[in-house]
Amino acid sequence: MNMTEYVFTPDLPVTLPVAGSQQRFPVGRVFCVGRNYPWPDTQGQSRLPPVFFMKPASNVVDAQGEIAFPPLTEEFAHEIELVVAIGEGGANIPEDQALAYVWGYGAGLDLTRRDVQRTAKSSGMPWEGAKVFDGAAPITAIVPVSRAGHPDGELWLNVNGQERQRDSLDSQIWSVAEIISRISQSVALRAGDLIMTGSPAGVDVLQPGDIVNAGIDGIGQIEMRVGPRT
Template identity: 35%
Template sequence: MSDYLFEAPEVKTIPVKGEDKPLPIRRIFCVGRNYAAHAAEMGGEVDREAPWYFTKSALHAVPSGSAQPYPPGTSNYHHEMELAFAIGKPVFRATKAEAAAAIYAYGCALDMTRRDRQQDGKDHRRPWDLGKDVEGAAVFSPMTKAGEFGVEDQRIHLEVNGESRQDATLKEMVWSCEEVVEHLSRYYHLQPGDVIMTGTPAGVGAVEAGDKITGGIDGLDPIALNIGAPE
């Protein structure tokens, strides 16, 4: 018999290259407006004083190659290609060196977004949850350990049905991964399994049922998502 009143939720995980066991996802933090060109295309500006964040539920994570239905409540569902990284050791109020040492692995990610619901939040000064925290909208490829990948000026790109939509380099990020950990750890006791999505470059756009999304970052496993019919 279960120890709980209802069945406990599944622990969502991400494979790590070279490891027999996957990484359990604890929390998902997302950096907002971390590429100036994307901020501009959304009608905003980068906050250069400090990074800022929103979150996604770990229960909404799905693996690369999944088929996910077009979500309810939107007519403007957008792709956002991102670099993600996972924390591998507890860190709180980290120095930059401690922040760098806490990064365990890197991988490709998709932050799928109900753009119309996000815009509702902006227009009415309300949270973005309906726009960002969408079932099946945090997509992760297998990760590569930090000792085997260093963030420099690698190409980051995304295609829809083979047509290029996003094409930039990681050098365009305003806040580095280490700076994000250093800042975020002022507000949270970061723990192993916390995953941080670092924002998307310019070129975001809508997808429809039947579309196939592919993307990649040089040196990391690629990512893919198939958009199915709405339920």
């Protein structure tokens, strides 16, 4: 049998722990949904089509220890989000079948260079520079659907003991099933893909030394300290 020869040794796959197991969940692509909860400046607006962007799998880290403060920003912001872990691939998935493609759920932080994002928006440029950097997506252990079902509680985030974000998963403008169906109409989903489903109002900046406590009822909790500026 011929063995593939690489020009250099490839990195090991990115993985996340599985709650209650020694197994790890292999991460493929990371899809992110923008503005999927009512914010004060969107109250009363009609439901607009969801906006998707991506983070590379290399940005995913276990949600423990230190949050690395990224370079090139003065407004390093937190966003607590429900993370959907896809366990079966498919394209053009009907909404009423979409939840069958979910393997499990996690709680994650979509960390953002908010000032970079604002500049990109005002210039009509892509958001990648705001959303993509080392450690930009800390995520908890994945809880299998077979163990906990589909969550319907609250998600929340505190900084130094002060609450900044809290909302119900039922407040999502686009449901998990709708999001899965929409993405699969654009690109075939694969086992291992993650979907970060948007963050409620209350997004604010983080400073070195801040203690972040966050979580989602029935899914997982995060406690991390923000590291020094780099």
